[in-house]
Amino acid sequence: MKFKKLIAVAMVTVMTTAMIGCGSQAADSQAPAESAAQDTSGTAGEEITLKVFSNLPDRKNGQGLVEQTVIDNYMSENPNVKIEVEALDEEAYKTKFKAYSMEGLPDVVSIWGQPSFLDEVLDAGVLAELDESDYADYGFLSGSLDGFKKDGKLYGLPRNTDVAVFYYNAKMFKDNGWEVPATYDDLLKLAGDIKAAGIIPCAMDGGDGWPLAVYLTDVLFKLTNDKYADTATTAIQNADFSNEDIKKAVELLHEADEAGLFQNGYDSQDYGTAQNLFTNGQSAMYYMGSWDASMALNEDIDEEIRNNIRVFTMPVIDGGAAKATDITAWNGGGYAVSASSANLEEAKKFLNYLYLPENLSKIGWENGVGMSAQDETAFMTGNETEVQKQLVDLIGKATNVSGTTINDRGSAAFKTSIESQIQSVSNGSTNVENFLSAISEACK
Amino acid sequence: MREQARDPKKIILWVVLIAVAIVQLFPLVWLLDFSLAKSTEMFTNGLLIIPEKIQWGNYVTAFVDGHFLLYLKNSLLINGLSVVLVVLISIMSAFACLRMHWKYSRVAYTILLLGMMIPIHTTLLPNYKIYSQLHMTDTIWALLIPYTAFSLPQGLFLMTGFMSSLPKEVEEAAVIDGCGIYKLLFGVVTPMLKPSIATVCIMTFLNNWNEFMMASTYLSSKTWKTLPFSVLDFTGEYSSNYAVQFAVMALTAAPAVIVYVILNKSITKGVAMGAVKG
Secondary structure, three states: OHHHHHHHHHHHHHHHHHHHHHHHHHHHHHHHHHHHHHHHHOOOOOOEEEEEEEEEOOOOOOHHHHHHHHHHHHHHHOOEEEEEEOOOOOHHHHHHHHEEEOOOOOOOOEEEHHHHHHHHHHHHHEEEOOOOOHHHOOOOOOOOOHHHEEOEEEOEEEEEEEEEEEEEEEEHHHHHOOOOOOHHHHHHHHHHHHHHOOEEEEEOOOOOOOOHHHHHHHHHHHHHHHHHHHHHHHHHHHHHOOOOHHHHHHHHHHHHHOOOEEEOOOOOOOOHHHHHHHOOOEEEEEEEEHHHHHHHOOOOOOHHHOOEEEEOOEEEEOOOOOOOOOEEEEOOEEEEEEOOOOOHHHHHHHHHHOOOOOOEEEEEEEOOEEOOEOOOOHHHOOOOOOOHHHHHHHHOOOOOEEOOOOHHOHHHHHHHHHHHHHHHHOOOOHHHHHHHHHHOOOOO | HHHHHHHHHHHHHHHHHHHHHHHHHHHOOOHHHOOOHHHHOOOOOOOOOOOOOOOHHHHHHHHHHHHHHHHHHHHHHHHHHHHHHHHHHHHHHHHHHHHOOOHHHHHHHHHHHHHHHHOOOHHHHHHHHHHHHHOOOOOOHHHHHHHHHHHHHHHHHHHOOOOOOOEEEEEEHHHHHOHHHHHHHHHHHHHOOOHHHHHHHHHHHHHHHOOHHHHHOOOOEEEOOOOHHHHOOOOOOOOOOOOHHHHHHHHHHHHHHHHHHHHHHHHHHHHHHHOOOO
């Protein structure tokens, strides 16, 4: 009998909740109908809902906060526009992006201006074409739009300029009499000196794969300079990585491991671990992109460390073609508008608003979330952190920039392959030949 | 008593059991420990840390910024409903495949069990397309249907295993006494299935409680988002607010642990009893 009661209760629960479900659905389905009715009436204050699909789930910190601030500003300036944000982190974002591609993307989406992501997307024709002449006054750095173009047509705009740098603890360097290395050999020698002092030379996020791929790009670029893009792309297209420079670059990566440049177990440790080794003062250097310059503004980090963060770029390599001012930098993430957007005009208007220099670029600059892809010199107040000043200087004085890193130059399969196998060639568990033939397999 | 305590076999047994218990419980203790620390304190060398100041604020942030209550309600509702559906359907189908005589009962049973072999990821995009055309994305059904469907084969497997160990004579007696089929199933058979119902309940619940891949693909607005989304609210582009994420995970793990503790006895019994077929 008891059991019967239990079943009865269960059944009642199912039924009521199902009814609640249907009830709220009915309520939901009425709302768009009403707004649709308003749309057709064509009044001046037309209600528009824009959907933004973002790869920045944390809306209260960093880049996510900057994005949300601009969105909130736009809504208060345009009361008839409502912007709904859906945010997922990278892996989930890319999966859902594929799902959306089949049935129509949300109005404004985050994208990456790299072949590994964009090629498939542009082939599917889901992004709306943008008029490049609209952006003549937006101060985009030269070459920063290239990754977002196909056959000369522009499909998206870059958000950041990312530079690969070694962050270092200037006080620790000074106290121990260490110098910023001028050549790659100096760097490896420095690693030995720091290690002898009982400190980790350089914190590396090896678990993720992509920071090691950036390091490889950095070395390859120092070897090849102008020929970098050509060397990398040709190798990927022909599925042939026998190029001497590529081989040498991989060997140099392994040499760094042998010289003990990175922490023990770097090949499986993640981003947070590497960053915290540096910010806790356990390591003297930290290899990462320029976006992490925000460490200098993070009040959770000990003041003595925070105020002493400085950067240097990959030193020159003996026999390499690049000078010290040729830097590894690229424009990764950005935004685009969906081709199937029902509010195409409003979506483009919002995109343009995002990129007005006083919005993403300036607010981002003030929050120290990294270097924008637009000219930021106008926002310099003189109160920037030393790292920010150094980075502006680096980019300003750059004689050549690398563009997209090697892992993002091929297909998605190539990206997965190189990012999952680079650890084993770096730590020596695979030899260079096997690694190169494995990644060329992924290009076929 | 004393002699028993000195028995070396007993001592070894206790040592092994305590060791296993520590290994099992350590992750939870670790989770709680780190959820009360600051993000920057996390990467020290020790296994456990003593936070400089206990950060109850992590839980407040988790609750408020992580939309914890809304997501908890959704999680409980969706998981609860899918558990009820799985139990109901698996009892009925187990009875139909095992006790009722019809031509294709074995075939139907095999086909249903084949569902266990389908990886969730392969169904992700096709299902999205179907839902999208039926206008079912971003509704409760978008999660309820796959959660029920993917747990059903396992449920059916356990139910049939257990049901085949029940004596047929009880059912025959009931039929002779004039019992109809529904009364037979829900009044006579179901009460005897209690241990395996508990097992199916908890397995379905635990499987779906932490599911994120389908939820993130099929849902887009907050209305039906489940608890794993709460962790996402603190994920940055490169680095995340780990301490608050730990607080969210501790809060998320709590209901699952409670359910497990309550139903623990029945689970072990259910799994073991289904194993022996008579």
